[in-house]
Amino acid sequence: MTKDIIRVENLVKIFPVLRRGIFRTAQVAEIRAVNDISFSILRGETLGLVGESGCGKSTTARTMLFLTPSTSGSVYFEDTNILEQFRNARQKAKILEIRRHLQYVFQDPYLSLNPRWSIEETLNEPFRIHQHLPQSEWHNRMLELLELVGLEEYHAWRYPHEFSGGQRQRVGIARALAVDPQFLILDEPVSSLDVSVRATILNLLLELQEKLGLTYLYISHDLSSVRFISTRVAVMYLGRIVELSDVDSLFEHPLHHYTFALMSAIPVPDPSGKQVLSILEGEVPSVMNPPPGCHFHPRCSAALPECKTVRPQLEEKGEGRFVACINPR
Amino acid sequence: MTHQEEKNIPISKGSETVRKTRGPGMWRLAWQRFKRNKTGVFGLVLVLIVLFFAMVGPWISPYEPNDQSAMLEFRSKSPPTWKNLLGTDRMGYDVASRVIYGARTALFVGLGSMVVAAVFGILMGGLSGFTGGMADELLMRFTEFFLVIPVFVVILVMVRIFGIVVVGTVLERIPHLNLIAIIVILGVFGWPPIARIARAEFLRLKEMEFVEAARCLGAGTLNIIFRHILPNALPSLVVIIALGVGQSILLEAMISFLGFGDPKSVSWGQLLYFNYEHLKISPWASIAPGMAIFITVLGFNLLADGMTDAFNPRLKE
Numbered sequence: 001m002t003k004d005i006i007r008v009e010n011l012v013k014i015f016p017v018l019r020r021g022i023f024r025t026a027q028v029a030e031i032r033a034v035n036d037i038s039f040s041i042l043r044g045e046t047l048g049l050v051g052e053s054g055c056g057k058s059t060t061a062r063t064m065l066f067l068t069p070s071t072s073g074s075v076y077f078e079d080t081n082i083l084e085q086f087r088n089a090r091q092k093a094k095i096l097e098i099r100r101h102l103q104y105v106f107q108d109p110y111l112s113l114n115p116r117w118s119i120e121e122t123l124n125e126p127f128r129i130h131q132h133l134p135q136s137e138w139h140n141r142m143l144e145l146l147e148l149v150g151l152e153e154y155h156a157w158r159y160p161h162e163f164s165g166g167q168r169q170r171v172g173i174a175r176a177l178a179v180d181p182q183f184l185i186l187d188e189p190v191s192s193l194d195v196s197v198r199a200t201i202l203n204l205l206l207e208l209q210e211k212l213g214l215t216y217l218y219i220s221h222d223l224s225s226v227r228f229i230s231t232r233v234a235v236m237y238l239g240r241i242v243e244l245s246d247v248d249s250l251f252e253h254p255l256h257h258y259t260f261a262l263m264s265a266i267p268v269p270d271p272s273g274k275q276v277l278s279i280l281e282g283e284v285p286s287v288m289n290p291p292p293g294c295h296f297h298p299r300c301s302a303a304l305p306e307c308k309t310v311r312p313q314l315e316e317k318g319e320g321r322f323v324a325c326i327n328p329r
Numbered sequence: 330m331t332h333q334e335e336k337n338i339p340i341s342k343g344s345e346t347v348r349k350t351r352g353p354g355m356w357r358l359a360w361q362r363f364k365r366n367k368t369g370v371f372g373l374v375l376v377l378i379v380l381f382f383a384m385v386g387p388w389i390s391p392y393e394p395n396d397q398s399a400m401l402e403f404r405s406k407s408p409p410t411w412k413n414l415l416g417t418d419r420m421g422y423d424v425a426s427r428v429i430y431g432a433r434t435a436l437f438v439g440l441g442s443m444v445v446a447a448v449f450g451i452l453m454g455g456l457s458g459f460t461g462g463m464a465d466e467l468l469m470r471f472t473e474f475f476l477v478i479p480v481f482v483v484i485l486v487m488v489r490i491f492g493i494v495v496v497g498t499v500l501e502r503i504p505h506l507n508l509i510a511i512i513v514i515l516g517v518f519g520w521p522p523i524a525r526i527a528r529a530e531f532l533r534l535k536e537m538e539f540v541e542a543a544r545c546l547g548a549g550t551l552n553i554i555f556r557h558i559l560p561n562a563l564p565s566l567v568v569i570i571a572l573g574v575g576q577s578i579l580l581e582a583m584i585s586f587l588g589f590g591d592p593k594s595v596s597w598g599q600l601l602y603f604n605y606e607h608l609k610i611s612p613w614a615s616i617a618p619g620m621a622i623f624i625t626v627l628g629f630n631l632l633a634d635g636m637t638d639a640f641n642p643r644l645k646e
Contacts, residue, residue, distance in 0.1 A: 067541055099547035112538035116560045126546050161358075175542065 004076075005183055005215050006041040006064070011073035013056075013063045017288060029288045033059040035239035036073070038314070041183070046209065046216040048230030048247065050223060050262070052284065056239040057219045058107075061185045064217075065104055077102060077183070096130055103176035107188040109168030113160040119146075119171055120156040126178035145174040148211075150204060166197035170204070177208070183215045190225060202229055223266050227251055232320075235259045238287060238295040241314055245321040255323040257300050294325070302327050359564065359639040369635015375628025379621075383432040390426040394595045397421040406611040418600070418614035419607045428617050430595040435625055438512055438581040438596075439574035445516025447570055450523025451559075457524070458531030459554065469528070472521045480518045481583070487514050488589045507591035511584060515577050526569045530562035564640035568633050575629030582622050597622045 013034040016027045033056045041047045049057050063070040066086035074081045082098050089095065106112035113122055123142045127133050133141055143153055149170040160168055169189060176184055186205065190198040202225060208214060220226050226233055227247055234244040235256065243256040254260040261280045282299050285291050291298050297307035304327050312324040363369050382389075391414070392398075399405055399413065400421030409416045415424040457468040491510045495501050503509070534540060540557050548556075584590055585598030592599075600618035608615050 065545060067545060096547045099545065104542070104545045106538040106542060108538060112542050114539045114543075114557055114561070125543065125548070129547050129552070172542070175546075179546065 003043055004040040005043040005078065006217070007076040008040065008060075008064065009038050009074050009076070011037050011060065011063060011075065012071045013059050013068065014071045031287045032239050032290070033287065034063060034070075037236075037239070037241050039234055039241060039244060041215055041217060043182075043215055044209075044213060045231040046218050046229055048226035048233040049217060049219045049236060050221060050226050050233060051236035052221055052262075054284070054287065055236045057221075057236055058187055060236070061104070061187050061217060061219055065102055065185065067104070100130060100132070100179045101182045102185070103179065103181040103183070104185045105169075105172050105176050105187065105189050108192050109165050109172050110160075110192070112172050113168055115160055118157055118159050119151075122160075122171060123156070123175055123178055126175060130179055132179065141178070145178055148177065148208070149174045164197070165193045166201060169193060169201055173204070173208070177212070181214070183217070185217045185219070187219045188221070189218075191220060191222060198225065205229065223262065235262065238285065238290050240295060240324065241322075242296065242325070243321075243323045244314065245323075249319075249321060253329075255317055255321060255328040256296075256325050257302055257329060258296050260329060302329070359636075363635055363639035366635045366638050368631050369638065372628050372631025372633075372635055375624050376632055379432050379436065379625045379628060382429050383436045386429045386433055390423075390429040392423040392426040394422070394427055394430040396423065396426070399423065406607065406614075408611070409613060415617045416611065416613040418604050418611060420603065424600075424614050424617050427595055427600055428597065428621050431597040431600065431618060431621060432625075434508065434594050434596045435578045435581070435622075438508070438515065439578040439625075439629070441509075441512040442515035442519055442577040442581075443570050443573045445513055446519035446523055446573060447566070449517065450520035451527045451566065453520065454524035454527025454529075455531050455554070455559070455562075458528035459535055459558070461532075465528075468524075472524050475518065475521045481580070484511075484514050484518060484580070484584065485587065485589050488584060505591060505594055508594045508596075511581060511591065515580055519573055519577060523566065523569055523573065526565050527562060530565050531558055534558045534561050564636075568636045568640065571629055571633035571636060575626040575633070578629070579622065579626050 011034055012032070015031040015033055017029040017031060018025045019028045035056070037060065039047070049060065051057050059068065062068045063083075064075050066083060069087070070083055073083070075083050077098065080098070082102070085091075085094060085098055113119075117125075120142060123145060124138055127135075127138045127141070142156060146153060146155060151167065151170055151174070155163075155167070155171075160171070163171070173189075189205070190201050193201060205216070206229060209216060216229070218226065218229050230247045232244065232246050233250050234241050235250075235258065236242070237258050243250065243254065243259045245255070250259065251263065254263050280299050285295065285298065291308075293306070293308045293310055294300070294303075294312050297303040300307065307326055310326065312326050314322045314324045317323050317328060363373075397420055399407065399417045404413070405417050405421040406419050407413060407417045413423050413425065415428065418424055418427075453468055453472065457465045457472075488507070488511055491514075492507060495506060500506060535553075535558060540553055543553050543557055581590070581596065582598030582601070585596045586602045586605075588602055590596055590599045590602070597618040601615055604611065604614040604618075
């Protein structure tokens with residue numbers, strides 16, 4: 001049963017840094033936001049994607065659904081190269097078909113709902129675009145969706161500004177579910193919410209996954225929520241995946257030195273317990289000019305001379321664990 | 330499951346009572362904020378007064394606009410009397426009637442030219458902001474070109490040339506042709522501010538997450554522009570258009586005051602043009618249209634100001 005639902009191969013996204021002149025614009029540098037990454041997501045699992053701000057997590061997700069065009073690489077959904085389909089853009093029906101299976105839940109629920117539309121109108125939009133239901137059933141389906149995400153019928157006539165962040169995020173989830181997708185990208189769905197609301201939204205997501213058999217790509221910089229919701233975790237640093245492993249072994253024994261540093265940054269509720277701290281030295285290097293070899297070597301405590309020249313590939317180290325490091329822990 | 334007939338009945342839910350009515354939308358909220366803004370409401374009242382006179386003018390004005398009969402009774406240049414509430418001017422016209430009829434022309438010019446300008450401006454600015462890149466550069470340089478040329482002189486020249494060109498052609502038979510020409514020219518030169526606002530709004534909104542969400546659902550470009558971006562850009566555009574109405578009315582008054590206006594239509598600027606030489610003998614004939622211009626332009630400016638506050642409540646707090 002465990003088969004890939006999504007396979008990402010050698011995905012690259014380069015943003016050119018332009019200097020605008022009067023007569024011509026010159027490219028002065030480039031930002032490799034996503035630097036040749038590959039991974040796959042199994043049906044029914046939740047892959048967590050962690051990393052600090054600016055490491056390319058969201059760009060990865062956005063390029064996967066062609067919200068920003070990729071520079072190179074491919075994304076397969078059930079053996080269809082969807083990036084190629086989006087790029088050709090000839091067959092609108094085919095693209096809508098793909099869009100139906102893959103949906104996106106946005107980070108900021110205050111920005112992700114059209115402020116001019118009532119919830120009813122927002123939830124009817126997927127039906128209008130895809131026409132997968134007869135119009136007579138739109139209302140019933142909308143009520144079903146509201147119930148599914150824990151909202152009440154009367155919420156349908158309200159506008160986004162009348163809702164709290166958590167309720168808005170529920171609407172965002174309901175909109176994504178309106179087209180019966182198989183795969184959801186959750187782009188920091190709880191990071192802009194109050195801590196008390198986070199748990200309820202995360203529980204809702206787990207519940208929905210079980211009920212509807214969804215597959216998630218969960219993006220976050222909040223490690224505790226990643227540990228709570230994910231089955232496997234990929235750690236990103238400066239546009240590359242440095243470690244990919246199942247959640248328990250990653251949190252118990254991280255192999256990459258960067259992952260270890262991240263783990264030790266999780267606050268511990270009990271201050272008396274001894275905590276192995278590994279505080280990183282220095283700043284994250286500029287993405288415009290990343291260090292050669294392993295991007296992490298200037299800040300790594302176990303860097304070898306060849307780390308400066310050789311780019312480590314993501315290799316299997318033990319049962320289902322992948323790490324991109326020459327000298328792992 | 331469906332209790333649509335109960336939509337407006339308050340239902341009790343635990344201790345709190347939940348209203349099942351539709352909540353206030355963006356426009357309704359803006360109106361609620363607008364109502365609290367005294368200057369904005371004052372502006373709206375002024376505009377409504379002008380609108381009232383423009384609409385019912387022919388029924389309440391005491392004389393026909395072209396009635397010069399006072400001249401025959403040697404009552405020209407008469408100060409305000411019961412017969413002529415605002416007096417008569419040097420050609421025997423009743424000032425009150427002319428001012429009332431002028432409201433019609435002023436609103437026609439203001440709103441008409443802004444319709445032309447809005448269509449141009451939103452098209453240009455929207456295209457520029459939405460596509461970006463080279464098209465954006467070209468369109469914005471074009472807009473700036475229109476912003477830097479001394480528009481007023483160009484308008485005067487164009488109005489005069491147009492007036493000469495149509496002589497002897499079929500076009501001459503169209504009623505109020507000169508006025509229509511002025512309206513179109515004002516519109517054609519009035520679009521750059523609207524285009525700039527439209528561009529800024531399109532640039533801002535096209536990156537918003539709800540637009541991305543629509544794209545992710547598979548919405549087409551036209552769908553996104555007309556259902557998501559344009560309705561959300563409208564509040565800012567309405568403000569700049571209201572401001573533009575006042576400016577157009579003022580510009581038309583200036584054109585007419587310099588004698589370039591439509592001689593067949595009654596306009597406040599033209600009343601000033603006819604009477605300014607007799608300012609010492611019959612000041613009422615100049616003061617009345619001047620006040621009318623002042624009230625109208627002030628009304629539209631205050632209205633625009635009030636709308637800015639109503640649509641962007643955080644701006645002034």
